[in-house]
Amino acid sequence: MKHIGYVGTYDSKCSQGVYRFKFDDVTGKLTKPTSFYKTNGGKCVALTDEFVVVTREIPGKSGIALLDKNGTVLSEAFMERASACFIGCRDKFVYTANYHDGVVMIYKIANQKLQLVKKLVNGSETGCHQVMCWRSNIFVPCLKLDCINIYDMGKNFLLTDKIVFSPGTGPRHGVFTTDERLYLVSELSNELFYYHLVQNNSWELISKMSFLPEQSATGSASAALRLSGDGRFIYISTRGSNLLSVFSIEGATPKMIQQISCGGDHPRDFLLSGNGEYLLVVNRLSNELISMKINKTTGMIGAIADRTEVHEGVGIALE
Numbered sequence: 143m144k145h146i147g148y149v150g151t152y153d154s155k156c157s158q159g160v161y162r163f164k165f166d167d168v169t170g171k172l173t174k175p176t177s178f179y180k181t182n183g184g185k186c187v188a189l190t191d192e193f194v195v196v197t198r199e200i201p202g203k204s205g206i207a208l209l210d211k212n213g214t215v216l217s218e219a220f221m222e223r224a225s226a227c228f229i230g231c232r233d234k235f236v237y238t239a240n241y242h243d244g245v246v247m248i249y250k251i252a253n254q255k256l257q258l259v260k261k262l263v264n265g266s267e268t269g270c271h272q273v274m275c276w277r278s279n280i281f282v283p284c285l286k287l288d289c290i291n292i293y294d295m296g297k298n299f300l301l302t303d304k305i306v307f308s309p310g311t312g313p314r315h316g317v318f319t320t321d322e323r324l325y326l327v328s329e330l331s332n333e334l335f336y337y338h339l340v341q342n343n344s345w346e347l348i349s350k351m352s353f354l355p356e357q358s359a360t361g362s363a364s365a366a367l368r369l370s371g372d373g374r375f376i377y378i379s380t381r382g383s384n385l386l387s388v389f390s391i392e393g394a395t396p397k398m399i400q401q402i403s404c405g406g407d408h409p410r411d412f413l414l415s416g417n418g419e420y421l422l423v424v425n426r427l428s429n430e431l432i433s434m435k436i437n438k439t440t441g442m443i444g445a446i447a448d449r450t451e452v453h454e455g456v457g458i459a460l461e
Contacts, residue, residue, distance in 0.1 A: 143167050145416070146211075149175055149424055149431060150187040150196060150457035156429075157453035159184035160196050163431065165422065165460065167415045170433040170447025172422075179213045185456040188229040188236070193251065194459075195236050197225050206238060206249070208256050217256040221247060228272050229457075235259070237273035239282065244268035246282055248299075260299050264291055271314045271329075276322075281305075283313040285329055290316075305337070305345055315367040317376075325391065327367045327378050334378065334389065336396055349395040353387050354380065366411045371418045375399075375441035379409035379423065386412070386423065386434075388441055400442045405432045405449065411458050420447065424455035431455060 145165045151157040159182075161175035183199030194209040198218065205220035206229065224242035231237075236249040236256065246262040262282070264270050269285030279302075280293040290305040290313055307313055312330030319325070324337040324345055332354045337345040354362055362382035369376060376389040376396060384407055388400040404412075406425030413422055414436070421434045421443055431452045435444035 143417075145461050147422070147458065147460040148178060148187045148189070148194060149452050149455045150185045151452070152185055152426070152454040152456055153182055154454045157455075158182065160187050160194070161452055163450065163452075165415070165420075165433065167417050167419055170420050170435060172431060172433055172448045172450045174450045175431065175452045179207075179209060179215075181207070183225040186226060186229045186238075187457050187459045188231045189459045189461060190231045190234075190251070193254075195229050195231060197229065197238070199225050206236065206247075206256070208236075208251065208254070210254075216254045219247075219249060219256045219258065221258065221261070227270075230273050230275075232275050237275075237280070239270040239273050241269050241271060241285070242267060244270055244284075246270060246273055246280070248280075262291075262293060262299060269312070272316065274316055274318065276318050276324075281316065281324075283316060283326065285312045285314055288313065290326075303344070307335075314364065317367055317369045319369065319373050319391070321373075323391075325367065325369070325376055325396070327364045329363050329365070332362055332364045332380060334376070334396055336391075351396065351398070353378070353389075353398050353401075354383060354385070355401075365409065368412065368414055370414060370441060371416070372438075377412070377414065377421065377443075379404060379412050381408045381410065384409060384425075386421070386443060388443060390441060399440070402443050405434065405446050406430050410456050413458055413460055415460065422458060422460065424452070424458050426455050429453045429455070431458075 159180040162178035163175040164173040203220035208217040226238035228239040248259040274281040292303040314329040316326035406428035408427035
């Protein structure tokens with residue numbers, strides 16, 4: 143089955159804004175990305191059933207744009223100084239995290255327009271890197287604060303709790319499982335953390351593990367974390383060492399079952415195809431998008447199925 147995908151990019155001589163490509167989840171074949179929406183600061187992209195949401199910069203301001211699937215701008219919001227480093231969509235809501243401004247912006251999509259719901263201020267240069275939704279709560283990993291701030295939407299987004307890490311950890315991206323486990327990867331210490339929900343709605347650390355070989359740890363910075371569709375495996379990309387790591391999470395604690403080259407340089411973001419057969423990774427510094435075969439039974443990554451050129455790729459989304 144063929145799908146439409148999108149790649150957000152850093153601005154360069156060869157890239158500006160968001161590019162669109164086609165992906166065949168039977169063969170793993172990719173088409174060469176073509177320009178979808180030309181803009182400054184279009185590094186992050188997310189999808190709803192109807193819309194494409196991208197980061198955008200204009201002189202002196204940053205924010206997001208809401209587009210239809212033809213690339214027509216329907217609505218814009220410029221309420222930040224620096225460009226956000228994360229966009230997430232859930233139901234009719236859009237969430238952004240801003241590394242430099244230290245804010246989380248929450249918008250509602252209504253009548254094809256962006257409506258600001260809330261601005262959460264974590265503090266300037268706190269390294270907000272993601273927004274995770276769990277029940278009525280919002281979890282915000284703050285890399286430079288070494289904590290996850292937890293806000294309660296039912297209490298007008300009150301900061302109600304924190305998960306604190308050791309100094310120099312740098313929590314970056316996490317994911318919840320359907321049975322309410324939390325897995326998180328750190329950028330600075332390159333560790334995988336596993337938390338379990340306990341009775342008073344707090345999170346207990348069950349395990350943490352460093353997963354990089356000593357010779358590759360220096361200068362490495364883990365980036366994205368993804369959960370397989372069947373909930374059995376965790377995948378992590380690490381820049382510097384240019385690795386993709388695979389963990390089985392079926393046992394009492396995560397077990398690393400594979401580390402493999404990302405096939406290029408600087409794997410900033412990746413995703414898994416909806417059928418679980420392929421992993422698509424954006425290698426920013428080698429200017430390419432790669433599809434890699436996945437064995438759904440073992441979870442392990444296999445051979446490269448296809449690769450195509452895209453310059454300064456940062457974020458990726460797939461319909």
